[in-house]
Amino acid sequence: MVDNTIRRSGRGGRERVLAAARKLFANQGINATTMEEVAAAAPVSKRTLYAHFPAKDDLVLAQLEDLVGAGATMHAVLTEEDIPPRQRLLAMFDVPAPAGGPVRGCPFVDAAAEFPSPDSAVHSFARAQKLLMLSLVTDLTSQLGVAEPELLAEQLVTLADGAASRAMVLNDAGYGRHARAAAEVLIAAAPRRPGGRC
Missing domain, CATH: 1.10.10.60 (Homeodomain-like)
Known part of the structure; x- marks a missing residue:
């Protein structure tokens, strides 16, 4: 149709x-x-x-x-400088509600799953986007004054990808709230550099 x-x-x-x-x-x-x-x-x-x-x-x-070019991915909110770093990090757990279709989760995870060969162009592009996401999140955790920004970033992107996948499987756009609660605990509990912000 x-x-x-x-x-x-x-x-x-x-x-x-x-x-x-x-x-x-x-x-x-x-x-x-x-x-x-x-x-x-x-x-x-x-x-x-x-x-x-x-x-x-x-x-x-x-x-x-x-x-990516249209700003229709998570990267758009992660690079939105008008939003404080902590809020950008937590926005990763807001799974968009579908407009009349099923919850699909992350388009890069979906594409990598449907093109499983790591050497395929689609899988390679999806991997590059996931590595970019990690880099953006690491920058934000560093701005929070976290002592080990790479470690916290890995934890947060793992939570975000898991939440998106479960939201898709369960067809529940609100599922990210569970991972968001865990992310808030991780962010609050992460050791800070001297003078680091919460």
Whole structure:
């Protein structure tokens, strides 16, 4: 079925394909979505689809890059300088409620699970985003004056990924509240450098 919001947008074929792929991948998973379904939802001809994305892997990778470029990932809140570091860290546990579809959790974890070979371009991109997330969180824990910012960062990203995965499995966007409570304890209990903030 064609998504009329995509048709009415008047965007170019590539952008319509990426918007359709984002919605379909989130609602039914990457491997369960065919290129034909993406073309129909965009709507574009298969020729146009394959002109932009010769293989499904190309489409998946471009869709993930588009999510990052659009600020539709956790990285956006982690780099929001108008929000204090502690609040940015805790925002990792706010799983977005889906708009009419299932809770999908983290798109990078989803993509890595569906492209399990560590050498695949999709898996490599997902890994790079997870390492970037760790770097951003380490910077924030360091700003809090934590004595071992890398250790706390690892604990927090592990909690965040676990919360996102459980939210997806249980289809419960509010599940992150449990990990958030644990994160608050970890942040409060982390030893500080002399003069470090709480």
